[in-house]
Amino acid sequence: MTSILGVGILLTYVCVLILLGAYGARVGLKTREDYFLAGRGLGSIAIFMALFASNITAFTIIGHAGFAYEVGYGAYGYVIGWSIFITPFTFYLVGYRSWLLGRRYGYATQPQVFGGIFNSKMIALLFLVLLLYYTLPYLVVSVIGGSLAFTTITDGVVPYWLSSIIIISVSLIYTLPAGMRGTVWTDIFQGTIFLVVAVLLLVAVAQALGGFTAITERIMQENPAMLQRGQSPQLAPINWFSFSFINSIAVIVFPQMYTRILAARSSSNLKRVSIYYPLALAAIFGVSTLLGVWGSAAVPGLVGKDADNIVPLLIHQFLSPAWMILGLVVILAVVKSSIDSQLLSVTHLVTDDFLPRLKRLSSQQAVFWGRILLVVFAAVAFYIALVRPAAILSIAAFAFSGFSVMLPVMVGALYWPRANKYGACAALILPAIMLHLWYLNILPAWTTFGFMPVFPSFILAIITLVVVSYLTPAPPPEQREKTFAIFDRVFNDTVNEPVVSTKDKIG
Amino acid sequence: MKFRGRLALVGLIVLIMFILHNSFWLWDLDARIPLLFGFMPFAFSFYVGYTVLALIAMKLIVALAWPDPPAEVIELIKEREPSDR
Numbered sequence: 001m002t003s004i005l006g007v008g009i010l011l012t013y014v015c016v017l018i019l020l021g022a023y024g025a026r027v028g029l030k031t032r033e034d035y036f037l038a039g040r041g042l043g044s045i046a047i048f049m050a051l052f053a054s055n056i057t058a059f060t061i062i063g064h065a066g067f068a069y070e071v072g073y074g075a076y077g078y079v080i081g082w083s084i085f086i087t088p089f090t091f092y093l094v095g096y097r098s099w100l101l102g103r104r105y106g107y108a109t110q111p112q113v114f115g116g117i118f119n120s121k122m123i124a125l126l127f128l129v130l131l132l133y134y135t136l137p138y139l140v141v142s143v144i145g146g147s148l149a150f151t152t153i154t155d156g157v158v159p160y161w162l163s164s165i166i167i168i169s170v171s172l173i174y175t176l177p178a179g180m181r182g183t184v185w186t187d188i189f190q191g192t193i194f195l196v197v198a199v200l201l202l203v204a205v206a207q208a209l210g211g212f213t214a215i216t217e218r219i220m221q222e223n224p225a226m227l228q229r230g231q232s233p234q235l236a237p238i239n240w241f242s243f244s245f246i247n248s249i250a251v252i253v254f255p256q257m258y259t260r261i262l263a264a265r266s267s268s269n270l271k272r273v274s275i276y277y278p279l280a281l282a283a284i285f286g287v288s289t290l291l292g293v294w295g296s297a298a299v300p301g302l303v304g305k306d307a308d309n310i311v312p313l314l315i316h317q318f319l320s321p322a323w324m325i326l327g328l329v330v331i332l333a334v335v336k337s338s339i340d341s342q343l344l345s346v347t348h349l350v351t352d353d354f355l356p357r358l359k360r361l362s363s364q365q366a367v368f369w370g371r372i373l374l375v376v377f378a379a380v381a382f383y384i385a386l387v388r389p390a391a392i393l394s395i396a397a398f399a400f401s402g403f404s405v406m407l408p409v410m411v412g413a414l415y416w417p418r419a420n421k422y423g424a425c426a427a428l429i430l431p432a433i434m435l436h437l438w439y440l441n442i443l444p445a446w447t448t449f450g451f452m453p454v455f456p457s458f459i460l461a462i463i464t465l466v467v468v469s470y471l472t473p474a475p476p477p478e479q480r481e482k483t484f485a486i487f488d489r490v491f492n493d494t495v496n497e498p499v500v501s502t503k504d505k506i507g
Numbered sequence: 508m509k510f511r512g513r514l515a516l517v518g519l520i521v522l523i524m525f526i527l528h529n530s531f532w533l534w535d536l537d538a539r540i541p542l543l544f545g546f547m548p549f550a551f552s553f554y555v556g557y558t559v560l561a562l563i564a565m566k567l568i569v570a571l572a573w574p575d576p577p578a579e580v581i582e583l584i585k586e587r588e589p590s591d592r
Contacts, residue, residue, distance in 0.1 A: 075548040085528075085561035089564075100580065216542060224538070228538050245530070268575065271569045278562050282558035286555070490580065
């Protein structure tokens, strides 16, 4: 009975995704901007759920709960505390100014925005290469994490390789025909599912463990260190401080997040999203933290990677089989909503920023090649997820740091007219090299002075940008004018004539 | 107030939020503050409060330093050739 119900729920879920994809393809136009940016017409709810669902990965449900299982309630503040504020703040700091330039000049990706600001093909190429270099391993790790979770929650009935095929092919079903519109509509559907089911799951687990208060009191008696951040070596203040520079500020640099900001219909939509985004982040990570900590009392003794299975184990041991089906749907929703946006963004980068270097593409040709590349990248991600080469996994381990150290150049480009292409070039390359030297243990650990490598690399990026920009010629006035005249108009409330003629746009 | 002044206030808000997140001197309270709603220890409930603060901070930032763009800045994109889009 449960298996019939389970198959029914899963089929319904997949059918809804297919219908959304088919409808998205039907209403969409066959233009580059419509396929990759949903025609720059995303409203508040669409942009909110698109950002949220792309931001939440298998790590939220699996990895973070496992971390909370080990270190206690402090995991909440360590992993997501600073993000609760700074991630939506970067939507303002970087997102809004980029959105203005995108609307004004038609920029659709980071290479276009920052290549355009510095009037430099080299900067555009550096952004393209670095973003692909960090996003592809991150995409593969998302597939691996999702497939492992899927296999665990089905108790091995669905093997790892089949889980990977299911996750990737279901993502393609709606992304291929409808592009960003398909991913955004399904993000609204899937984001709602995993938020609602996660809260229901929390309540069900609490009831099964004797209630919210009973399970917490049990933890206080059996393992009071779980309540005290100072008791965990992993949460040492220097790690806590360093971690502020990893996942929280990296989010706006992810191409799948940045592109969604550019796709917003209006400034008001972005404002609403930035104000209410903290609530969604805090809610989903709060649920994951509580489940992880409660699991440490309910299913004690898990060590290392085994702790990552705590949520499936709680469902297995304390809830009815029907919850396993809902758990499966949540895992699928969480994993796919991030994988589809990652797949689309790497495809977008190659289609819009690499292929035109070889051959001029019409809008329709760009959509055609975009669809072919989506399938190619999906196949590559599947293959790498099966082989799991160590090199790819080691890059993924510091991909977040890699994204983070690109932020100073993005902020400098949008706020500092004196920043030039030489400074930006050096500030993109040097910190990336240093990160590799530290993470691959080529440089001794003491050279980071106890911080995680991301912190000195981030500071190095700022210093390099400033010093090299000052040591080299300033950008020509007309180049600065092109970007900053717009900002002066918007942020100084001096609204009169259009600031730049349409002839100035980058073709 | 000039925009630079408002931007400085935004910087101050960010600094306060960063200091609050890294308020290690409050960690001693983890074992002493009672549970919020009977199940949230201080290490957890601090970030429930921090979330509310973040929402207020973002509302302030939007009010202080996030003006809507003049119409012509965003409208001109519509003049681009459809083939370029």
